[in-house]
Amino acid sequence: MPMSSIEERAKKARDKKARFGSDVDLEAFDVEARPHSEVGAVEDLPSEVKKAALNVGVSLDQKSGGTYIQMDQTPVMARSETEGIEILDIAAALQKYDGLKDYWWKQVMVDQDKYTADVAAHPPAGYFLRARAGASTVFPLKSCLYLGQTNLNQRVHNIIIAEEGSELHVITGCTTPSHVQKGLHIGVSEFYIKKGAHVSFTMIHSWGKEVEVRPRTSIHMEEGSSLSNNYICLSPAKTLQTNPSAYLNGPGAKASFNSVIYAAEGSLDLGSQVYLRAPGCSADSVARAVSVGGDITARGLMVGEVPDVKAHLECVGLILSEKGRIYSIPELDGRCGGLDMSHEAAVGKISEVELEYLMARGLSLEQATGVIVRGFLDVEIKGLPDSLKEELRKITQLQELHGGA
Numbered sequence: 158m159p160m161s162s163i164e165e166r167a168k169k170a171r172d173k174k175a176r177f178g179s180d181v182d183l184e185a186f187d188v189e190a191r192p193h194s195e196v197g198a199v200e201d202l203p204s205e206v207k208k209a210a211l212n213v214g215v216s217l218d219q220k221s222g223g224t225y226i227q228m229d230q231t232p233v234m235a236r237s238e239t240e241g242i243e244i245l246d247i248a249a250a251l252q253k254y255d256g257l258k259d260y261w262w263k264q265v266m267v268d269q270d271k272y273t274a275d276v277a278a279h280p281p282a283g284y285f286l287r288a289r290a291g292a293s294t295v296f297p298l299k300s301c302l303y304l305g306q307t308n309l310n311q312r313v314h315n316i317i318i319a320e321e322g323s324e325l326h327v328i329t330g331c332t333t334p335s336h337v338q339k340g341l342h343i344g345v346s347e348f349y350i351k352k353g354a355h356v357s358f359t360m361i362h363s364w365g366k367e368v369e370v371r372p373r374t375s376i377h378m379e380e381g382s383s384l385s386n387n388y389i390c391l392s393p394a395k396t397l398q399t400n401p402s403a404y405l406n407g408p409g410a411k412a413s414f415n416s417v418i419y420a421a422e423g424s425l426d427l428g429s430q431v432y433l434r435a436p437g438c439s440a441d442s443v444a445r446a447v448s449v450g451g452d453i454t455a456r457g458l459m460v461g462e463v464p465d466v467k468a469h470l471e472c473v474g475l476i477l478s479e480k481g482r483i484y485s486i487p488e489l490d491g492r493c494g495g496l497d498m499s500h501e502a503a504v505g506k507i508s509e510v511e512l513e514y515l516m517a518r519g520l521s522l523e524q525a526t527g528v529i530v531r532g533f534l535d536v537e538i539k540g541l542p543d544s545l546k547e548e549l550r551k552i553t554q555l556q557e558l559h560g561g562a
Contacts, residue, residue: 163262163267163277166266166267166268166274166277179396179398179424179426181272181341181369181371181396183271183275183310183341186308186309186310186340186341187306187308187309187310188279188310190229190230190231190306190309190311191229191306192231193228193229193231193233194233195231195232195233195234196226196233196234199217199218199224199234202217202226202233202234205305205334206226206228206301206303206305206334208334209301209303209305209330209332209333209334209363210226210301210303210330210332212330212332212363212392213301213330213331213332213361213362213363214328214330214361214389215299215300215301215328215329215330215361216299217299217301220238220296221238221296221297221298221299222237222238222239222242222294222295222296222297222298222299222326223236223237223238223239223242223244223286223294223298223299224236224238224244224298224299224300225244225246225284225286225298225299225300225301226300226301226303227246227282227283227284227300227301227302227303227313228303228305229303229304229305229306229309229311230280230282230309230311230312231282232246232248232282232284235249235284237298238296239292239294239295239296239298240292241288241289241291241292241293241323242286242287242288242289242292242294242298242325243285243286243287243288243289244284244285244286244298245284245285246282246283246284246285247281247282247283247284247285247314247315247316248280248281248282249285250285250316251281257285257316260316260318260347260349261316261347262277262347263347264347264348264349264375264376264377265345265346265347265373265374265375269373270373272343272371272373273345273373275310275312275343276312276313276314276343276345276373279312281314282312282313282314283313283314283315283316283344283345284300284315284316285315285316286298286315286316286317286318286325286327287317287318287319287320288318288319288320288323288324288325288354289320289323290320290321290322290323291320291321291322291323292320292323292324292325293323293324293325294324294325294326296326297326297327297328297357297359298325298326298327298328299327299328299329299330300327300328300329300330301329301330301331301332302329302330302331302332302342302344303332303333303334304331304332304333304337304340304342304364304368305333305334305337306337306340307336307337307338307339307340308339308340309340309341310340310341310343311340311341311342311343312343313342313343313344313345314344314345314346315344315345315346315347316346316347316349317346317347317348317349317356317358318348318349318351319348319349319350319351319354319355319356319382320351320354321351321352321353321354322352322353322354323351323354323355324354324355324356325354325355325356325357326356326357327356327357327358327359328359328361329358329359329360329361330360330361330363331344331360331361331362331363331364331370332362332363332364333363333364333365333368337365337368338365338366338367338368339365339367339368340364340365340367340368340369341368341369341370341371342364342368342369342370342371342372343371343372343373344370344371344372344373344374345372345373345374346372346373346374346375346401347374347375347377348374348375348376348377348384349377350376350377350378350379350382350383350384350410351379351382352379352380352381352382352407353380353381353382354379354382354383355382355383355384356382356383356384356385357384357385357386357387358384358385358386358387359387359388359389360372360387360388360389361389361390362388362389362390362392362393362394362397363390363391363392364392364393364394364395365394366394366395366422366423367395368394368395369394369395369396370394370396370397370398370399371398371399372398372399372401373399374399374401374402375401375402375403375404376401376402376403376404376412377404377406378403378404378405378406378407378410378412379406379407379410380407380408380409380410380435381407381408381409381410382407382410382411383410383411383412383413384403384411384412384413385413385415386401386403386412386413386414386415386429387414387415387416387417388414388415388416388417388418388427389416389417390417390418390419390420390425391417391418391419392419393418393419393420393421393422393423393425393451394423394425395423395424396423396424396425396426397423397424397425397426397427398426398427399426399427399428400426400427400428400429400430400456401414401429401430402429402430402431402432403429403430403431403432403440404432404434405431405432405433405434405435405438405440405466406434406435407435407438408435408436408437408438409435409437409438410435410438411438411439411440412431412439412440412441413440413441413442413443414429414431414440414441414442414443415442415443415444416428416429416442416443416444416445416446416455417445417534418444418445418446418447418453418455419447419449419530419534420446420447420448420449420450420451420452420453420481421449421450421451422450422451423451423452424451424452424454425451425452425453425454426454426456427444427453427454427455427456428442428444428454428455428456428457428458428486429442429456429457429458430458430460431458431459431460431468432460432462433459433460433461433462433463433466433468434462434463435463435466436463436464436465436466437465437466438466438467439466439467439468440459440467440468440469441468441469441470441471442457442459442469442470442471443471443472444457444471444472444473444474445473445474445533445534446472446473446474446475446483447474447475447476447477447530447533447534448474448475448476448477448478448481448482448483449477449478449481450478450480450481451481451482452481452482452484453474453482453483453484454484454486455472455474455483455484455485455486456486456488457470457472457486457487457488457500458488458489458490459488459489459490459498459500460490460492461489461490461491461492461493461496461498462492462493463493464493464494464495464496465495466496466497466498467496467497467498468489468496468497468498468499469498469499469500470487470488470489470499470500470501470502471500471501471502472485472487472501472502472503473502473503473504473533474503474504474505475504475505475506475507475530475533476504476505476506477506477507477526477530483504485502485504487500487501487502488500507526507529507530508529511525511529512525512526512529515528515529
């Protein structure tokens with residue numbers, strides 16, 4: 158898409174609100190970010206960046222297949238440690254590959270809403286990840302998107318490409334240090350998963366109490382490809398609005414979405430949309446949500462467009478406070494015969510029998526509640542290497558989960 162066309166469409170969509178969720182006044186946030194210096198090694202990163210990354214389960218000191226780190230709007234590190242895996246900051250990738258004509262603003266529309274338009278209207282920042290045909294990551298790629306400037310509008314545009322027969326594992330931590338409580342994060346991500354490729358993408362969020370978060374994600378999937386998309390948020394922002402879309406365009410493509418949410422406060426509106434467009438495609442979406450005062454809207458949409466596809470939605474929530482709220486919206490849209498589509502949803506409280514059982518063995522009420530909540534949030538995620546599964550299990554241990562009032 159020519160740059161003039163992008164700018165024109167972005168300008169027209171400048172005031173266009175999203176289809177759902179609360180609105181954000183873009184003018185309330187700072188546009189200019191202070192620059193940062195590039196670093197040559199993880200050891201050279203500021204300690205507050207490494208600490209903030211560790212709080213979202215991204216240990217930058219441990220071995221990885223590659224690393225991308227962005228501080229505010231500056232990419233300070235983009236390095237691959239794996240043959241066949243390319244990691245660049247997106248501005249460098251646009252220059253190297255003549256504007257990424259087949260990928261740039263092809264999955265996410267510039268004029269989807271005012272947030273995508275805002276990203277398009279400013280200089281590009283974000284990462285470019287590509288697994289070449291047949292390449293595989295033994296250790297996951299790690300990225301950290303760090304918002305360290307109070308009241309900044311941080312704009313990110315990412316491109317992820319898994320070429321034919323490749324395997325790509327990515328873990329991304331999006332976070333703020335403790336002294337930054339207010340800001341805006343807009344993240345546009347476009348995925349291209351080609352024939353027979355597998356991608357696992359895990360995003361972990363931990364934000365300040367007054368940070369507004371607006372990810373916009375779209376995924377193109379070809380024949381025999383697979384995706385495990387995992388979202389974990391144990392320390393929510395003021396508002397979150399995310400609803401990634403996956404388009405299963407090739408026969409036998411498989412997509413799995415898993416969400417783990419613990420909301421002590423804030424308003425979180427999240428879900429996924431999957432369009433099954435070829436025979437033999439399948440998809441599932443599993444959400445585990447705990448509210449101890451936060452307002453959670455859990456959406457899920459499965460659209461069956463051809464026969465011989467399977468889809469399942471599942472959302473289970475616990476409310477552990479009089480002020481908590483969980484609103485589940487499962488949707489199935491069957492557009493032909495020969496479909497196998499289902500959903501289930503439940504919202505409740507912790508079983509008194511389970512609490513009494515644990516307390517009889519010496520645990521306090523708070524300890525027993527924490528054990529049950531951690532077990533509830535420990536979703537079995539398919540398609541991940543064992544090392545990454547273990548890493549994700551440790552993430553919930555980083556947070557003090559309490560039962561609320």
